[in-house]
Amino acid sequence: DTAVSQTPKYLVTQMGNDKSIKCEQNLGHDTMYWYKQDSKKFLKIMFSYNNKELIINETVPNRFSPKSPDKAHLNLHINSLELGDSAVYFCASSEPGHSYEQYFGPGTRLTVT
Amino acid sequence: GNSVTQMEGPVTLSEEAFLTINCTYTATGYPSLFWYVQYPGEGLQLLLKATKADDKGSNKGFEATYRKETTSFHLEKGSVQVSDSAVYFCALGDSWGKLQFGAGTQVVVTP
Numbered sequence: 001d002t003a004v005s006q007t008p009k010y011l012v013t014q015m016g017n018d019k020s021i022k023c024e025q026n027l028g029h030d031t032m033y034w035y036k037q038d039s040k041k042f043l044k045i046m047f048s049y050n051n052k053e054l055i056i057n058e059t060v061p062n063r064f065s066p067k068s069p070d071k072a073h074l075n076l077h078i079n080s081l082e083l084g085d086s087a088v089y090f091c092a093s094s095e096p097g098h099s100y101e102q103y104f105g106p107g108t109r110l111t112v113t
Numbered sequence: 114g115n116s117v118t119q120m121e122g123p124v125t126l127s128e129e130a131f132l133t134i135n136c137t138y139t140a141t142g143y144p145s146l147f148w149y150v151q152y153p154g155e156g157l158q159l160l161l162k163a164t165k166a167d168d169k170g171s172n173k174g175f176e177a178t179y180r181k182e183t184t185s186f187h188l189e190k191g192s193v194q195v196s197d198s199a200v201y202f203c204a205l206g207d208s209w210g211k212l213q214f215g216a217g218t219q220v221v222v223t224p
Contacts, residue, residue: 043214099145099164104156
């Protein structure tokens with residue numbers, strides 16, 4: 001059973017396009033996250049939702065818009081893609097609170113050409 | 114703000130060697146500390162965690178102790194295997210559940 005799943009695994013697209021990445025978790029967690037991992041493996045949080053409500057919104061261009069239709073799903077929509085958006089995007093989920101581990105999805109490798 | 118600093122890689126070791134990856138942090142309050150591991154082509158997996166000072170996290174032969182006095186959470190393993198080759202991330206969890214990651218340390222274990 002996959003705990004946190006993401007689709008697609010690979011996404012190749014051209015500059016200026018709009019794309020979405022989907023994330024689902026079957027762990028019953030209340031909190032979900034999006035992270036971006038750059039080519040040097042550096043990981044940075046982008047957004048966090050708790051029970052469909054946005055609680056963390058880091059300094060991310062407003063071309064990135066998360067959407068949480070229910071607490072098991074957190075999708076990421078990106079408008080007007082740029083070369084610098086190329087990265088691996090990870091979804092994660094956890095129970096709320098600082099002591100709970102986060103469970104990560106397998107990642108979506110986005111390449112913008 | 115919170116930050117995590119870990120030693121740069123790559124760290125190259127022979128099988129059965131001793132591994133240490135240094136991690137220090139700055140934080141307000143009382144964060145939790147984590148080590149995550151990322152195998153090639155995969156997402157991150159929790160390796161171990163500690164939620165308060167002097168706690169020791171351990172898993173799969175890896176250990177790390179939450180040292181408040183030195184603000185450190187160094188990862189150690191006594192005898193590494195080729196299968197331990199991966200990128201290791203130290204992370205700090207704040208009261209909002211947000212994880213602040215270190216830059217990651219690539220470990221390469223050769224037979």
